[in-house]
Amino acid sequence: MRVFRNAWFGRFARKEKISAESLWEVVERANKGLIDADLGGGVIKQRISRPGAGKSSGYRSIVIYRKDDKAFFVFGFPKNAQGNIRGDEQDQFKKAAKITLALTDEQICLLIANGQFEEVSKDD
Numbered sequence: 001m002r003v004f005r006n007a008w009f010g011r012f013a014r015k016e017k018i019s020a021e022s023l024w025e026v027v028e029r030a031n032k033g034l035i036d037a038d039l040g041g042g043v044i045k046q047r048i049s050r051p052g053a054g055k056s057s058g059y060r061s062i063v064i065y066r067k068d069d070k071a072f073f074v075f076g077f078p079k080n081a082q083g084n085i086r087g088d089e090q091d092q093f094k095k096a097a098k099i100t101l102a103l104t105d106e107q108i109c110l111l112i113a114n115g116q117f118e119e120v121s122k123d124d
Helices: 007-016 020-031 087-100 105-113
Strands: 002-006 037-040 043-048 059-066 070-078 117-119
Touching (some): 002 007, 020 043, 037 087, 059 087
Antiparallel strands (some): 002 117, 037 043
């Protein structure tokens, strides 16, 4: 399993002090079938706990996901700032998922080199 975050989500995670360990916990829950919301087309919504607090008062993340393969964190928001994503946003995430999940390892490496994605290791 490989886990990535796009540049926007990386800034969001640093600002909110969301650790790599927290992102891996989200993906491991999803791999066990514990998905908070399956939005279809390879897009899921998962809760991320706030440091020092629980998941219910934490964050929501949009993840482009394929079980036991790859997960791309692409959007996040504090639960108290936004209730949900709009239908048009959901459609855009599904379109992005179709493209993102079709990327080869070589293409992913180029996107990492360009700063568009970064791989999240468990050690970060």
